[in-house]
Amino acid sequence: MKKIGDVTNTADKNGEFTNGNISTGTPPTILEGPWLTAVQREIINVLIKSGIVQNPDKDDQLATAIVKIASGAAPEIVQNIGASEKSVMSQKAVTDAISDSQVNVPDATTDIKGKVMLSTKISNADNLALAPVAIQPLQKDVLSTQRITITNNNILNNAQLELIAHRGFSRQLPQNTVLAFSMAAEAGATSLECDIQASSDGVLYVFHDLDVSALTNGTGLFREKSSTEINQLRFKELAGTIYSDMNIPTFKDVLDLVKERGLKIYAEFSDHMTENNILEYIRLITYYDAENNVTTQCFNNDKLLFLRQKNKSLELGFLRPTAADYELLIPTLQENAPAMFLMEMKSFLSDPSIAKKCRTANVGLAVWGVMNSTEAAQVMKQGCNRIVSDVSLKTK
Incomplete structure (x- = not known):
């Protein structure tokens, strides 16, 4: 048994989440909101560390962030947050x-x-x-x-x-x-x-x-x-x-x-x-x-x-x-x-x-x-x- 948040959830014999199994009487794992939020924040913190603003239309940002952090390369500039105008010293x-x-x-x-x-x-x-x-x-x-x-x-x-x-x-x-x-x-x-x-x-x-x-x-x-x-x-x-x-x-x-x-x-x-x-x-x-x-x-x-x-x-x-x-x-x-x-x-x-x-x-x-x-x-x-x-x- 695995407890996540305030809800008791079940896992299979390998300790992994499961969709449930009627024949064995194993109910599906239910993930509570706070747990999912905590996981999301962990991921977002990696993006912040690398200077990347989360974009829901992209699915490779975490990988990019990890590579940047690991290589020590400087992240790209974050621009136009809050509808601000970019200003660059030429x-x-x-x-x-x-x-x-x-x-x-x-x-x-x-x-x-x-x-x-x-x-x-x-x-x-x-x-x-x-x-x-x-x-x-x-x-x-x-x-x-x-x-x-x-x-x-x-x-x-x-x-x-x-x-x-x-x-x-x-x-x-x-x-x-x-x-x-x-x-x-x-x-x-x-x-x-x-x-x-x-x-x-x-x-x-x-x-x-x-x-x-x-x-x-x-x-x-x-x-x-x-x-x-x-x-x-x-x-x-x-x-x-x-x-x-x-x-x-x-x-x-x-x-x-x-x-x-x-x-x-x-x-x-x-x-x-x-x-x-x-x-x-x-x-x-x-x-x-x-x-x-x-x-x-x-x-x-x-x-x-x-x-x-x-x-x-x-x-x-x-x-x-x-x-x-x-x-x-x-x-x-x-x-x-x-x-x-x-x-x-x-x-x-x-x-x-x-x-x-x-x-x-x-x-x-x-x-x-x-x-x-x-x-x-x-x-x-x-x-x-x-x-x-x-x-x-x-x-x-």
């Missing part, structure tokens, strides 16, 4: 941006592990882009080297484009979900960006909105909900899909993914993070040995400086909606190194001297709000190769 745009850049950018070669190289293959469309060296048999070693390169404040002098997936490419994927982060990594992101909030009982989650009603089936302020309540919330965007049961990820969930993939993550504090929340944040990062993988960003300078008092090694990211006060803050960033600015795109482009001044002060710099390849090229031409975007700007 090879020409990247080449022009680098050649016209105000910084001294050396050529990317296969001798520089972890650098992103210009593609040398031509397709039918002008959508070739920067292809990572990490897509090679020695993927893990390269990703490790790449992470160290990315955390260097002198990245503006490198030929590498650091493409930071804002909330996991939120215009193409369901924002701030493990699904989005996993697929963004396969869609060309070299780093991830997420938002950190705490439940009323101090559990850290990855969620942006202060109120849960716009994104989930719940109502009310996030910070007023317990972890038990938050774990029961489900994303509206995923309703009716095979991912409908996916819940709001904890910060631990994202650290698991970051650690596994060797990626860097830019974690933005909610302004409601308390000192105890920040101490728990530091504890988790230290526990996961992820200090080299995490940059903590916030619009509230005081919260960043409190973090620095408690931890001397985490990189701080000072978010600036304008360029009005960045020069006045440079000494603060130097005193609290490692530290960097994350500046809004239009403000950055309004002052051609920003990249040079940050580089001279050995202060890191990234630009957010970049939404297409044209804007990315403008930012790179003006001297910044760290780009935060809601869409993937790269293809294989």
